Amino acid sequence: MWEYTDKVKDHFLNPRNVGIIENADGVGEVGSLACGDALTLYFKLDDDGRIDDVKFQTFGCASAIASSSALTEMLKGLTLDEARKISNDDIAEFLGGLPKEKMHCSVMGREALEAAIANFEGTPVEETEGEVVCECFGVTDIQIERVVRENHLTTIADVTDYVKAGGGCEKCHDQIQEIIDSVMEKEPVPKKKQTRLTNIQKIKLIEETLEREIRPALEKDGGNIELVDVDGNAVYVQLRGTCASCRLSEVTLSEYVQAKLRELVAPELVVEEVHP
Amino acid sequence: MKMVYVDNNATTQVASEVFEEMSPYLTRYYGNPSSMYTFAGQVGDKLREAAAKVADLLGAAPEEIVFTSCGTESDNTAIHAALRSNPDKRHIVTTRVEHPAVKSLCEDLSKRGYRVSFVPVDHKGRLDLDYLYDHLTDDTAVVSIMWANNESGVIFPIPEIAKKIRDRGIVFHTDAVQAVGKVPIDLSSVPVDMLALSGHKLHAPKGVGVLYIRKGTKFSPFLIGGHQERGRRGGTENVASIVALGKACELAGQHIEEENTRVARLRDRLESELLARIDKASVNGDVKNRLPNTTSIGFDAVEGEAVLLLMDQIGICASSGSACTSGSLEPSHVLRAMGVPFTSAHGSIRFSLSRYNTEEQIDHIIEHLPPIIDRLRKMSPFWKQSQAG
Structure with missing residues (x-):
């Protein structure tokens, strides 16, 4: 139900x-x-x-x-x-x-x-022009591109939920992925949503941001980060690799990790480090 | 508000006699049937009694009955066992209208090196037998065909098919989850090797099923563990539910006549009255060869989920083959395989009755469904076209 x-x-x-x-x-x-x-x-x-x-x-x-x-x-x-x-x-x-x-x-x-x-x-309606990507539901590349961009969609399943494309024979999945990739390349940053996030949405968005934005940056310096828990606006993380022993780890956390999360998820988040 | 439950192919209410029979095994008789003392031994006796009752309903021997956790486990076990006992064969034959318990498994196996032939059905949901027989090869390890379809209710000619498959020396499994208790099944004259049934479709609780394994069929267990079920399924027995299923099978045997007379008449009245009162409505499936309790009716130009939710407002519980109710975007694979036109596939509603349904309940549906369809059609941009066409 x-x-x-x-x-x-x-x-x-x-x-x-x-x-x-x-x-x-x-x-x-x-x-x-x-x-x-x-x-x-x-x-x-x-x-x-x-x-x-x-x-x-x-x-x-x-x-x-x-x-x-x-x-x-x-x-x-x-x-x-x-x-x-x-x-x-x-x-x-x-x-x-x-x-x-x-x-x-x-x-x-x-x-x-x-x-x-x-x-x-x-x-003429712009979206009916384009090229049909999903034949099962007659969805064009322009429609898919737009819905991905406007709703910050990141997976084929998302696209199917929003415009049905890819929900039939699945032959168009590669093409949909290409469209998602090209939009994400242009706008790699998931824009801050105006709408209030539910707990699950918040946790998911934190995970995504860590995964896509923060971890790659830390990994460049041989560091890493793990999400331990989210409680209200407190985000508990563990620093790994070179970050764990770095004297500047506090700065990394507040100036970079917390700033990124506040920018991309919610401005009221507070990041706290948990020691193993 | 009174409730009218006509979704018995989804699940059924537990019969009060069944609940009475099982409840002491949830309270007083909690011994493990594998233990050595009398307190446990009497539980073991009761399990054997249950197996005998199931066997009776099927025309089988009690030692051919293996209790499982559900129909899906039975289906999975059967197909895996057949593949393991034919390790050099890589081909499976099944149908396009199987329940996901078989269909999804076969699709999964097709990604793991097996070749699967899916036998099509015609517009009435009848199996293409020529296609079936033409696709049996020396490489075929198992044929799995349901006894009756859960959505259309169409019954497949399993006695005939089973004989043909046996003559080819191929393992034959049938998912009889919808058929058991609704149509007579006599495995002493129908040579299926394995058969799956599910307790909660015949007034036993959820969480118990049976796999029938014909004596002499090569078998290897799916759940490997203790020596329960003669080594054919590890895991401590779900005693109370098995006792319940035994009782439910005994009752099913007593009521099968009623299913095919009184319940069938209720179904027929529901169907003919709805067709008479609602324009542009049609029955999906072969009405001559159908489960006595099932009717699937397509209503043009409306969408099934909307119909179900409006029926829910007046206490009617049914189900739909429409896309929106399943979480997928396309109408059910069964309706699509039958080639039911989109105009009615999206608006198809399945009513499945049981011996607990009454004339008054059928009257309730006949009275209240037509205005619901009418209301949705007035809202639908396709209704004018549909009327014209």
């Missing part, structure tokens, strides 16, 4: 703004029957260019319906420029979070919104 928040359940059981707008200003259709979910979004603008009415039709699971409903609530009264700024993460956050495997539902919402705006403006 999926762990849905009360807000997801509410928007699924009592979806807002279901329906069609006959003379809509913008209509966005994304998804397909084959993919298992699809969303058609309609909006109508008022004289000031603000979204006056918005409706949706969705075929899909509970979180797809809830994401669509949430999106329509978020859109009311916005100008198109404001609407454009809504990210898939915003939709998920509005709902109090979505199970990781269901993040693609929030991405579908964002895609439908973009398609509807493009439809209004008469411009």
